Amino acid sequence: MKNILLPLILLITFKAEAFTLASSNPPRYGEEVKLTVGTDTCTALGLTPESLLDLVEEAMNDFWNSVPTAKIKFVRGGVGTFSANGETSLSNFLTNSGITNEIIIGCNNDLTAFGSGTIGQGGFRYGGSIGIQGAFIIYDDSSVAGLSKKAKKALIAHEMGHAFGLGHSNFKPALMYYTINYNMDSLSRDDEDAITYLYPNTKKVGGCGTIEDIANSDSGDSKKGLPFILLLIAGVVASRYYARKSFF
């Protein structure tokens, strides 16, 4: 029996490191990344821009700022002059904000362009002239309003993961698994490995995982846990193409 157990354990260990990246080797943000919210009041969620920022700040501290092996910190920005409501894609949201090298956040009360059942979207893009642009949108409707505060923070932290370059993990207990575990209030080891892989605290620290091209990932997050709606990643791919070919 011992001969059978060893390979089984190795297999389980390998499966535990299952994160993916949205792009195989993206440029990196600086060591501090500001998170700035739009001017929209999230009516259904009952959040002003400032209170949305409060929630984002709690989420970033509970999750992504808690990894000592990662050399990146997310910091509270302010309220910008841009709006997410009325935007039909993350790409448009990013373009119209004009903000670069930060992560921008908004809520949107019109889900028509994003598909029913979707509750959040996050992504990033980059190009020679625009640096890195990350964004996520939380949907301002009753399905999100009905979530607990803990669940909302898990949703925000998951979308934030996409906004700095993570894809979905194949590891079910991970925050970055495609269906969000609303009971999470901290990262799994797989999530920690993912952010450490992109932002190692020392050159000797790294992560193991399956690196997957963005085209093979999916995006758009569904409360029902359906496999990713391709709209978001397709949007990110398209926007990256656009950024490379058309900006300035």
Ligand SMILES: [Zn+2]
């Ligand atoms: Zn996701």
